[in-house]
Amino acid sequence: MKNVSILVPETAVIEAVADPHYMFKAVNQFLQVAGKEPLFNVQLVGLSKEIKLDNCVFSVHTDALLKDVKKTDLIFIPAVSGNMEKAIELNKGLLPWIVEQYNNGSEVASLCVGAFLLAATGLLKGKKCSTHWNMTNDFRTMFPEVELVDGSIITEEQGIYSSGGATSYWNLLLYLVEKYTDRDTAILASKYFAIDIDRDSQSSFMMFQGQKEHEDAEIITTQEFIENNYQEKITVDELADMVAVGRRSFERRFKKATNNTVVEYIQRVKIEAAKRKFESSLKNINQVMYDVGYTDTKAFRTVFKKITGLTPIEYRNKYNKPAVN
Structure with missing residues (x-):
């Protein structure tokens, strides 16, 4: 039996508490239907017996207090809402327990912006991590020692897992189900919950x-x-001349300030503009390409797919239904 501890932090997003609970309870049912023993002992764990969430709209009753959980196998850190620095301060009492359990062999998984609480433990120092694409700037500012992976749905390193933004954590849940059970059970869960089991990028959802x-x-x-x-x-020399800074110094300062090279930044701005045009107009691929300053079809398609994970036509068909009809 594997002990799964789902933390219930102050200001937790209720869905990020309920969904892993639902997933692993459902997997137990799938196993029982298949004539197997249930595998997971799933508990909601916190610093108090009752945690009120979303301005007291929801009240979560924990199954166990942290001090009573001496050994667990897998810890989920749900997403939290509001200001991340305040959320960390409110939940600082959780952090030593997470570290202690990890050092005793437990695996730890953060869901969406739960990565901020995970990073606050210090366990991510020098490791890879993923979080919601909209919070990457804040995360890098607060935790420069963590290697944030842009656009990733799932990261895994030394028994520490993280997921991308919003509902993409369902893919991490499936990933862990497959790890602890088998591929067939994970596929069954993906069908039951209607999740694309092999989605590994949140790039197509990102807004630069x-x-x-x-x-x-x-x-x-x-x-x-x-x-x-x-x-x-737009050229790098043109931009450097504009602000009267030498090219090498300009490129170094630009990278330090934005976490992108100058060329990467220009590409991302152009592709973001292209995405908006695909979403809101009936223009074809070449028209949009010219609108955002590309003249080479191959180059445009290559950069577009690198940034979004989709080809231009795949993106247009996915996000502009009138264009498909």
């Missing part, structure tokens, strides 16, 4: 929001220029 939460005024000037002139061919 230029990283401007820094204090380098010259770099902000060039970022704004790129965003306002993405239809044009």
Whole structure:
């Protein structure tokens, strides 16, 4: 029997508490129907017997207090809401227990922005991690020692798991079901919950929001220029000259400020514009390509797929239904 401990932090997102509970309880039922013994002892665990969530709309009653759970096999850290620094402060009492259990052999999985609580334990230092695409700038600012993997649905390193944004944590749940049971059980669960079992990227859902939460005024000037002139061919030399900074120094400062090279930033701005055009217009691939400043079809398709995980036509068909009809 594997002990699964689902933490119930203050300000937890209720779905991120209920969904892993539902998944692993359902897998126990699948196993029983197949004539096998249930595998998981699933418990909601917290610092108190009752945790009120979402401005007291929900009340969660834990099965056990942290101090009473001496040994567990798998810990889930759900997403939390609101300001992440405040959420960490509210839940700092959970962190030593997570570290202790991990050091005693437990595996740990964060769901969506639960990665902030996981990182606050120090267990992610020097390791890979994924979180919601919309929170990547905040995460990098707060935890520069963690290697954040953009666009990833699942990361795994030394018994520590993390998932991408929002409902993509269902893919991590399936991944762990397969690890602890077998492929057939995971496929059954994927069909039951209607989840694409092999989805491994949140890239197609990401909306690029230029990283401007820094204090380098010259770099902000060039970022704004790129965003306002993405239809044009923009060169690194042109941008460096604009702010009277040497090219090498400019490239170094740009990368430090934005976590992108200049070329990567230009590409991401252009592709973000292309995504919006595919979503809201009936223009064909070539028209959109020219609109965002590309003249080479192969180059456009290659960059688009690298950033979104989909080809331009796949993206248009997925997010613009009128264009398909």
